[in-house]
């Protein structure tokens with residue numbers, strides 16, 4: 001009898017694993033095919049990202065052609081003088097074709113100044129875009145935050161982006177907690193820039209990776225275009241450079257963690273050690289941490305245990321003020337252990353909604369309501385206003401004092 005049990009147990013386990021894999025096959029392994037595409041003949045997908053120092057640095061990225069060519073950014077000052085910065089190019093092969101992405105970091109930008117710029121590759125020049133640097137001694141800051149967008153092609157997001165840009169033209173930056181596009185293929189990238197080109201080229205975007213930015217496999221890999229499109233400061237852990245990063249403001253550190261790239265104890269430990277260093281180096285500042293997979297989820301049994309057991313203790317220890325998360329398409333807030341903070345938010349701005357769990361004490365849940373959030377802070381308080389995407393109704397307001 002014992003002999004049969006010894007054989008039966010492994011068989012049952014194998015059968016259970018096979019059933020699990022079969023039920024999750026699409027979610028874990030099935031990548032949407034990418035159609036073949038031709039390289040851009042003119043510079044496009046022009047994107048403005050902050051450098052490590054938000055007050056003085058911006059990076060501009062774009063793509064053009066499929067072979068490396070001389071490229072530059074020309075920044076035009078108000079008096080007509082210009083600064084030309086040579087760009088570095090990288091050939092990126094994706095499943096549908098080959099692109100060359102370029103980037104150039106512009107340093108020593110002056111407070112309060114308005115700059116126009118254009119990019120050039122092989123003599124082919126983009127139209128002019130512009131951006132304005134924050135005023136020196138600025139005392140109040142404002143940014144727009146949203147979670148997953150994941151729009152279908154020719155969906156709703158163009159209308160939403162245009163509305164938000166018109167309503168909040170002067171925010172300091174936009175922030176997204178990952179899954180800005182539905183799938184990592186050329187048509188979805190094209191659709192994003194059809195709908196948000198004028199925003200992404202003129203308002204600094206702080207974006208996190210989400211699972212929809214990755215190619216599925218046993219060991220998921222980031223879409224090779226992601227970190228060349230969003231060219232972030234190279235201040236992350238070595239194994240996630242450009243995917244984990246932080247940006248310093250005069251009185252705030254904004255830390256972004258790539259959580260989809262956590263595949264084993266090494267990738268997790270590298271992020272943990274890096275986060276600890278980032279937080280311990282920002283003791284007296286406002287601290288915001290943003291990542292995709294929520295430590296506290298809107299959905300039942302979906303708290304991300306890796307994050308919950310590793311990052312959350314650091315977030316609590318170093319008294320992070322605001323934790324911005326996405327992935328589960330619903331709205332949820334939870335206040336941590338320090339009176340009014342950390343405030344954990346889950347949010348989304350997508351046509352897709354997921355079934356939320358029942359509210360529990362300490363967790364505010366609002367299902368089926370895509371939202372966006374305006375965060376204002378000064379030296380003594382940070383206020384997050386949450387609005388419904390469709391009607392712009394104020395639905396929640398959270399204040400954190402310092």
Ligand SMILES: [Fe+2]
Pocket residue numbers: 148179210211212292326327328
């Ligand atoms: Fe997601």
